[in-house]
Amino acid sequence: MKHLRKVTCIRLTVLLALAFLVQCGIAAWAKPKPRLLISTDIGGTDPDDFQSMIHLLMYADRFQIEGLVASPYGKGRKKDILDMIDLYEKDLIQLKKHSPAFIDPNSLRKVCKQGAIPEAPYTGFRTATEGSDWIITCAKKKSSQPLWVLVWGGLEDVAQALHDAPEIKEKIKVYWIGGPNKKWSVNAYAYIAQNHPDLWMIEANATYRGLIIDTESPAKLKADSFYSNYIQGRGAMGKSFINYYKGDIKMGDTPSVAYLLNGNPANPTGESWGGSFTPIKRSSHTIFNRNSTETDTVATYAVLEWVFKGPTLAIPGDSVCFTLNTGGQIWPGYYLGGGKYSVRYSPKQAETGVYTTVSTIQALNGQTGKYVSVAPWPGKPGPDDYLPGSHWYGDRQEPAFFLGVQQGAKTVSTYRDAFLLDWAKRWKWLYHDGPMND
Known part of the structure; x- marks a missing residue:
């Protein structure tokens, strides 16, 4: 009988101690x-x-x-x-x-x-x-x-x-x-x-x-x-x-x-x-192999990519050869090799954007165009879209x-x-x- 009372007392003490720990927030050990x-x-x-x-x-x-x-x-x-x-x-x-x-x-x-x-x-x-x-x-x-x-x-x-x-x-x-x-x-x-x-x-x-x-x-x-x-x-x-x-x-x-x-x-x-x-x-991604216009609608936060043709140069790929100016900001454009050049941009809001290129390479200088970005993202499906797996959330x-x-x-x-x-x-x-x- 004394043994049972002792066990009961120990259990009660443990329960009270645990209750105290929980009340004090010290039971965080249960959740790393x-x-x-x-x-x-x-x-x-x-x-x-x-x-x-x-x-x-x-x-x-x-x-x-x-x-x-x-x-x-x-x-x-x-x-x-x-x-x-x-x-x-x-x-x-x-x-x-x-x-x-x-x-x-x-x-x-x-x-x-x-x-x-x-x-x-x-x-x-x-x-x-x-x-x-x-x-x-x-x-x-x-x-x-x-x-x-x-x-x-x-x-x-x-x-x-x-x-x-x-x-x-x-x-x-x-x-x-x-x-x-x-x-x-x-x-x-x-x-x-x-x-x-x-x-x-x-x-x-x-x-x-x-x-x-x-x-x-x-x-x-x-x-x-x-x-x-x-x-x-x-x-x-x-x-x-x-x-x-x-x-x-x-x-x-x-x-x-x-x-x-x-x-x-x-x-x-x-x-x-x-x-x-x-x-x-x-995830929205649109490649333009031409200058885009106001008729080109993309999703806000999409990745836009313009690809231009120019001279074949004996320089490393990823060399910056031109810039794209839009929204008062300047974005670097790169040489991809084989006479191809590209620049990427992502609009952060719904807008009608206007862009112009600047380069010492004549074929890349003064290219201009527009695009229209609209909500919601990721917008309408396109052939160039990235295809994330089952654990990508937006x-x-x-x-x-x-x-x-x-x-x-x-x-x-x-x-x-x-x-x-x-x-x-x-x-x-x-x-x-x-x-x-x-």
Whole structure:
């Protein structure tokens, strides 16, 4: 009898201890932290990556951060990531009062790597970088979990890693903030879509804009008021935040992190803070062997490719021989060999585009034309389309999920307020001087 009472007492003690652990949130052992590698164009042409990096570091207790790769288009470098980690280190004492699981800053510094700096040439890859090699190293680690590769800029390092070690496709899941980044990284994208269609990929061309657009949020959560209500005066990271868009919330890359914070990331078609997506069986790709005109309609976010004939030159393939100017921006065109030249472009919005070519080669100089891009992506089927496999996902196409002209953005905007209020609680952890706005 005494033995039974003793066993019962032990069991009760164990149950109470487990209940306490669950209540305190320490039962996270039951759900392993996602393995995470970020490829970011921080410090490049858009300051929003600084905002997103601050957000990521404020949730560093929720992830196994295995890589931070600087893959910029522009002047950004690895040092920009290290500068953000320095700010994080200053706030770490306060953060750890609320969660001891925050990552040691030196551990983060060790996984910072420099990735590709120039955009990929026509082939879609160039040479290995510290960043692309690190993607391979992390992907090949023995783990029961996939490596989540969140791409906030160009796909250059991902494309290089897949070229150098295609077997890593079985180990990684990619969430890519496309849209404008697709323009800058169009050759790397074309390489991946053509040669690695079996990659597990979320291609978010517009869904992420549901976090930027604040039309459905209350005044205190508007992009231009969240800083003054919840961030100002809170820690070293809060003091830095004002330097990017004057503190206005943009963070176009953050939905990739939010996707892993709330929802079931193994199911892209479900609901999450980072959006809901649909499987796609093709990715729009149109080849023009002539100058296109206003009668040529393509999908927004499609890959457009113009092929021109010119002289046969004794120069290496992938040599830049002309430029295509459209929308006030300039895109390099390449020699393919055998008197063929090509340039790719991806429109980031519905538009009537006008282009002109410039070259010292007479046959390539002054070519001009138009195209019309329309929503939704991927649009009508075409003979040149890329054919992704069964694990490639894109923005929801139903009209009900459009936010204005932004395809799929409602699947994020629906959760914008909940997401920001959760983040606001963490900013409170860094507040020293009195009460914070609710």
